[in-house]
Each structure stands twice: as structure tokens, then as C-alpha cells.
Amino acid sequence: MSEPTTTTAANTTTADPVLAYPLQLNSPSLLQLSLFPITLKFEEVVYKVKVDELHEKGGWCWGNNSSTSASSSSWPSTREKSILNGITGMVCPGEILAMLGPSGSGKTTLLTALGGRLSGKLSGKITYNGHPFSGTIKRRTGFVAQDDVLYPHLTVTETLLFTAMLRLPESLSRDEKAGHVDRVITELGLTRCRHGMIGGPLFRGISGGEKKRVSIGQEMLINPSLLLLDEPTSGLDSTTAQWILTTLKRLASGGRTIVTTIHQPSSRLYHMFDKVVLLSEGSPIYNGPASTALDYFSDIGFSASITLNPADLLLDLANGVGPDFKYATEHSESMEQEKKKVREALISAYDKNISARLKAQLCTSEAATNNTSSYAKKDASSSYKTEKGVVKADEWYTSWWHQFKVLLQRGIKERRYETFNRLRIFQVISVAVLGGLLWWRTPTSHIEDRIALLFFFSVFWGFYPLYNAVFTFPQERTMLMKERSSGMYRLSSYFLAKTIGDLPLELALPTAFVFIIYWMGGLKADPITFILSLLVVLYNVLVSQSLGLAIGAILMDIKQATTLASVTTLVFLIAGGYYVQQIPPFIVWLKYLSYSYYCYKLLLGVQYNDDDYYECSPGVWCPIADFPAVKSMGLRNLWMDVFIMALMLVGYRFLAYLALQRVRLR
Numbered sequence: 333m334s335e336p337t338t339t340t341a342a343n344t345t346t347a348d349p350v351l352a353y354p355l356q357l358n359s360p361s362l363l364q365l366s367l368f369p370i371t372l373k374f375e376e377v378v379y380k381v382k383v384d385e386l387h388e389k390g391g392w393c394w395g396n397n398s399s400t401s402a403s404s405s406s407w408p409s410t411r412e413k414s415i416l417n418g419i420t421g422m423v424c425p426g427e428i429l430a431m432l433g434p435s436g437s438g439k440t441t442l443l444t445a446l447g448g449r450l451s452g453k454l455s456g457k458i459t460y461n462g463h464p465f466s467g468t469i470k471r472r473t474g475f476v477a478q479d480d481v482l483y484p485h486l487t488v489t490e491t492l493l494f495t496a497m498l499r500l501p502e503s504l505s506r507d508e509k510a511g512h513v514d515r516v517i518t519e520l521g522l523t524r525c526r527h528g529m530i531g532g533p534l535f536r537g538i539s540g541g542e543k544k545r546v547s548i549g550q551e552m553l554i555n556p557s558l559l560l561l562d563e564p565t566s567g568l569d570s571t572t573a574q575w576i577l578t579t580l581k582r583l584a585s586g587g588r589t590i591v592t593t594i595h596q597p598s599s600r601l602y603h604m605f606d607k608v609v610l611l612s613e614g615s616p617i618y619n620g621p622a623s624t625a626l627d628y629f630s631d632i633g634f635s636a637s638i639t640l641n642p643a644d645l646l647l648d649l650a651n652g653v654g655p656d657f658k659y660a661t662e663h664s665e666s667m668e669q670e671k672k673k674v675r676e677a678l679i680s681a682y683d684k685n686i687s688a689r690l691k692a693q694l695c696t697s698e699a700a701t702n703n704t705s706s707y708a709k710k711d712a713s714s715s716y717k718t719e720k721g722v723v724k725a726d727e728w729y730t731s732w733w734h735q736f737k738v739l740l741q742r743g744i745k746e747r748r749y750e751t752f753n754r755l756r757i758f759q760v761i762s763v764a765v766l767g768g769l770l771w772w773r774t775p776t777s778h779i780e781d782r783i784a785l786l787f788f789f790s791v792f793w794g795f796y797p798l799y800n801a802v803f804t805f806p807q808e809r810t811m812l813m814k815e816r817s818s819g820m821y822r823l824s825s826y827f828l829a830k831t832i833g834d835l836p837l838e839l840a841l842p843t844a845f846v847f848i849i850y851w852m853g854g855l856k857a858d859p860i861t862f863i864l865s866l867l868v869v870l871y872n873v874l875v876s877q878s879l880g881l882a883i884g885a886i887l888m889d890i891k892q893a894t895t896l897a898s899v900t901t902l903v904f905l906i907a908g909g910y911y912v913q914q915i916p917p918f919i920v921w922l923k924y925l926s927y928s929y930y931c932y933k934l935l936l937g938v939q940y941n942d943d944d945y946y947e948c949s950p951g952v953w954c955p956i957a958d959f960p961a962v963k964s965m966g967l968r969n970l971w972m973d974v975f976i977m978a979l980m981l982v983g984y985r986f987l988a989y990l991a992l993q994r995v996r997l998r
Contacts, residue, residue: 369425371460372423373694375457376456377416377456378455379442380412382411419616421607422690425557428580429606429607432595432611434595439611440563471729474552475561480543484529485530485532485748488517492549494738494742497509497734498729498738499818500553502730548580565597573598574601581604603622608646615679615682628686735821760845764844772852777947779956783910789849794872795904795905798897802883802897805885846862846866846869874981875927876927882991885987903922907922907925907926932965933966934974940956942967
């Protein structure tokens with residue numbers, strides 16, 4: 333079978349099928365774009381996790397059935413718990429497969445496995461046009477999570493445009509990508525709110541249904557052949573849910589393969605599905621056309637005596653509740669036994685009536701799939717054509733520099749309301765003014781007060797940036813996982829863009845702070861000394877921020893990170909060289925870990941030198957170098973302190989980068 337060749341935008345023939353990016357800019361409808369079809373098959377999929385039995389007894393909710401009896405010992409014992417038990421199925425282009433089941437039945441786990449995002453002990457066979465998951469398939473797959481992970485301060489257009497800039501080939505111009513975004517907005521009915529902000533917990537933005545459509549739109553930008561959605565109607569009213577499913581139906585009509593999980597659809601939604609997989613505690617009890625589900629269960633003795641929503645009956649059966657089940661709370665044990673019997677009967681009927689038929693269908697379609705998927709022999713080493721050149725399938729869509737620029741622009745736009753937040757400005761300026769008033773024009777004879785002011789510089793701008801930076805990566809975790817799972821950018825480009833994008837906030841406020849309190853405090857009125865003092869403070873800010881980023885990236889939990897930051901800053905405060913000048917030898921090493929110590933020493937070295945004197949008593953002048961607080965720190969070897977802080981700056985950030993690499997993309 334010969335491979336199709338690239339045609340003009342007016343035709344509907346796709347480009348090279350290895351990973352043909354079918355971006356036809358003149359097409360009137362994205363839903364009518366010709367796609368290279370993907371037939372998804374999964375056979376005997378089993379997924380197991382290790383469970384601590386003692387924890388499970390104490391309240392871990394994994395379901396009532398277990399493959400291994402609980403240990404009678406009081407010590408925890410590790411065993412494996414099956415989350416998915418031999419699930420088989422197939423979904424073809426143009427079809428919508430809905431996975432139904434109660435909470436904890438394994439729907440999301442199966443969907444994640446089909447999207448190639450599930451780590452752990454997964455067995456079975458999952459193929460895409462007869463071949464395993466690869467980078468080629470990943471770039472043709474859209475995955476919409478249940479929670480809408482979006483930046484709250486970006487508008488709908490900005491959200492989709494930045495996604496397009498990262499996920500569409502760099503060979504396309506910005507205007508072409510913007511045009512593609514406009515068509516996605518039109519197709520998904522987002523025109524009315526295109527300039528509205530997404531919104532978040534602290535301020536209102538677009539509606540929940542519109543957020544869900546934005547999430548779908550982010551995946552539609554790459555024109556996926558396979559679209560996976562986790563609970564796309566969760567939390568939406570029936571009318572909005574109907575609109576979402578209607579959109580998915582139209583998307584499927586364009587040749588896409590769509591798989592979605594759904595908890596409890598209305599009858600209107602249920603009849604829009606082509607196929608249904610019904611799960612009960614990880615085991616399949618139905619897999620087939622949605623229209624024949626009721627007939628199947630009626631044939632095996634589970635028919636409803638009244639007319640009801642098919643999804644209601646299916647969910648009752650998945651919970652072990654038969655059509656004529658009588659609820660009797662006074663006999664809870666017998667009720668659970670009856671539910672168990674119903675589940676066992678349904679699983680037995682599935683193995684007898686459906687399992688063999690599904691395996692036969694998979695075998696029958698195997699030959700056809702092999703004939704139509706010769707492109708997969710090239711797999712990731714092949715190249716695919718766009719309208720503007722050839723791109724290797726195993727390369728990124730965009731260059732590192734392009735990713736960095738887009739991520740930097742997006743970060744600045746997202747933080748434009750937070751960077752110069754009025755509350756933060758008031759906080760810093762008020763502290764600066766209050767400090768300036770307390771140290772108002774301190775005379776040179778009050779050497780203790782002047783030294784205290786310098787230590788205040790090192791402490792305040794050693795701890796304030798640290799606590800701000802601690803929140804950076806824990807708050808970004810879900811977004812980072814989502815976007816890296818989609819292969820949108822390299823971690824290095826994200827990390828550098830994120831850290832550089834924070835610099836305006838981190839450097840502007842301390843600059844204003846030093847300008848105010850330095851001159852009000854009556855420190856050395858020399859421009860060079862002032863500039864050097866400002867540079868030392870900014871240097872300290874960068875080091876402090878680096879430590880905060882490292883703590884946040886390592887722990888990825890805001891409560892734990894702030895706790896560790898509190899302990900760290902307390903130790904650095906005490907060992908900073910001001911409160912305790914003669915630290916016992918066995919613990920003196922603590923001060924050499926404190927960047928506040930080096931900042932304090934540098935500020936002293938900038939402000940004073942060995943030839944300076946102060947009025948130690950009326951008419952008596954003493955060398956500043958002999959003052960106990962200064963003598964304990966020293967005024968020499970300042971370049972060594974600069975070098976040590978540079979090592980901290982680089983080391984902490986490198987540690988943060990390594991910690992981010994360990995973040996699981998699920």
C-alpha cells in the first residue's frame with residue numbers, strides 16, 4: 333500500500349501518515365479535517381499496586397474485595413491490590429467509548445493507562461493501530477483531565493494561544509497559530525468569553541462549562557487522532573453537559589477516536605455513546621454497544637420492571653445492586669453478601685458471553701490493522717511533513733529557545749496582577765519606612781545601631797524571598813505534570829523561564845526598600861557604597877530565592893515546605909553572626925551554611941574598612957575593626973564570601989532542577 337503524499341490545503345488528503353500534522357488553514361471547520369485514524373485496542377489489561385494491609389484496615393478505601401486475606405499480625409504487611417482485572421476492548425475512529433462505573437471502579441486508572449501516562453505494574457497489551465505507545469502516538473493524543481488545570485489570570489484567547497505556540501510546529505507563523513486558535517474558539521462556542529479571564533478561587537471568571545471547553549480546546553489545537561477525557565461533565569448542569577457531549581460527538585464525526593469516563597450520565601447523554609465499558613471494582617461486567625446494554629442484562633436475568641435511565645441500571649449493577657434489590661440496613665452483612673453474589677454473577681456472565689467475543693473481534697481486526705498501518709514500521713525514527721517542511725517524529729515541535737521565550741511571556745502575563753500586588757508593595761514599603769524612622773539618621777557614634785541595621789538588611793531580604801519562592805513549584809505542580817505529560821516543553825526551558833520570570837518581583841521591591849531605608853537610616857552617604865550595598869542585598873535575594881525553590885521542589889507540599897523553611901531561617905538567623913558572636917566549636921559549622929552570615933559580612937565590608945574609626949566615648953576614637961561585633965566577623969576575604977554565595981546560588985537551583993525531574997507525570 334503506497335503512502336499518501338502531501339496535497340494542498342483545499343484537499344482532504346493528509347500528509348505523510350507517520351505523524352501528519354493536518355493543519356489545513358483554509359479549512360472552514362476543524363471538525364471536518366481529515367485525520368490519520370487510530371484504532372485503539374486493549375487486551376487483558378491488569379494493573380496492581382502495593383498496599384499496606386494495616387493502613388488498609390485503618391481506612392484506606394480500596395473496595396471490599398481483596399485477592400489476599402488481611403494479616404492478623406499487628407505489623408503492616410505489603411501485598412498487591414488489583415485495580416484493573418483483565419480489561420479488554422477496542423474503539424475505532426469515529427466512535428465514542430464511555431467507561432462507566434461507581435467511584436473507585438478503575439475508570440480513571442484505565443483511561444490513564446490508555447493515554448500512556450500510567451506508571452507502575454501494568455500488564456496486558458495496549459496498541460494503537462497495532463503498535464505500542466510511542467512518542468509518535470503521544471503527539472497525536474489529547475488528554476483532558478477531570479480537573480481543569482488552567483492559569484486563572486490568563487484570558488481564554490491567551491490560554492489557547494500560548495498552548496498553540498508550544499504545541500504546534502515552529503514552522504508555522506504566529507499569525508497562522510492565532511488563526512488556528514480563532515477557529516478552535518469558534519468551533520467550541522467560546523466566542524462570547526474569548527476575552528474573559530479563566531478565574532480562580534479568589535475571583536470569578538468564566539463558567540465551569542466554558543473552562544471545560546477551554547481544556548478540550550487546548551487538546552484540539554494539535555488536532556488529535558485520539559482524544560481521552562476524564563469526567564468531562566463533572567460538576568456541570570445537564571444542559572451544559574449535553575453541550576459538551578454534543579461537541580464530542582461532532583469531534584468524533586471528523587474521524588477521531590474518543591474515549592471518556594463518566595460517572596452518572598443522563599439518558600440523553602447515554603444514548604450519544606457508541607460503546608460502553610462498565611466496570612465494577614476493577615473488573616469488566618459489560619463491554620459492547622451502548623444501545624444493546626439493557627438487552628444483554630435482561631437476557632442474563634437482570635431486567636428492570638420499570639422504564640428508567642439505562643445508566644442508572646448499569647451503575648446499580650456495577651455496585652452489586654440488582655433491579656429488585658431490597659435495602660435493609662438492619663441486615664448489612666446479608667446485604668453485602670447479596671451484592672457480592674450479584675457481582676460474581678455479572679463477572680461470570682461477562683466471561684461466558686462477552687470476553688470470548690471481544691478477543692475474537694481483536695484477532696479479526698488485527699490483520700486489517702497491520703495492512704493499514706505500515707507507517708508504524710518507521711515509528712519514532714521517521715519524519716512527517718507539514719505544509720512548511722519536514723519534522724522528525726522523535727524531535728520536539730519547537731526549539732528550546734522558542735519554548736523559553738513563550739514560557740517567559742506566559743509567566744509574565746500570568747503574574748502581571750501578582751508581581752506588583754498592592755498588598756506586597758504596601759508590606760515592603762511600610763516596613764522600609766518604619767525601619768527608616770526607627771534608625772532615623774543614626775549618628776556614626778552609635779555603631780551598634782548601624783550594625784543592627786545592616787543585619788536587618790541581611791535577615792529581611794534573606795527570609796522574605798525564601799518564603800515567596802517556597803510556594804512556586806508546589807503551586808505549579810499540577811500544571812507542570814499536565815503540560816509535561818503532553819510533551820509541550822523541556823523541563824530546562826520551563827525551569828529557566830520560571831526562575832527568570834520571577835526576577836522583576838524579587839528585585840524591584842528590595843531595590844525600593846534599600847533606597848528608602850538606607851538614606852533614612854543615615855548610613856554612609858557615598859554613592860559607590862550605596863550601590864555596592866544594594867548589589868549585596870540583591871545578591872542575597874537571589875540566593876535566598878534559590879533555597880526556597882529547592883525546598884519547594886524537593887517537598888512539593890506547601891505545609892511541609894513552609895515548616896522546613898521556618899526551621900532553616902531560624903537556624904540561619906541565630907547563626908548569622910549578630911546574636912551569637914562566639915559559637916561553640918562543635919557547632920560553628922552552622923554559620924558557614926547561612927547565606928545571611930555572608931551577606932551580613934559583605935555589608936559590613938562595604939560599609940567599613942580597617943582604617944575607619946568611630947567615637948567610642950566623648951572625644952575618644954576607636955578603630956571600627958576592633959569593635960567586638962565587627963571583629964568577630966572580619967572585614968577581609970570578601971571575595972571568598974562572594975564566591976561561596978555564588979556556589980549556593982548555583983547549587984540550590986541545580987538541586988531544585990534535579991528535584992523537578994523526579995516529579996511523576998501523573
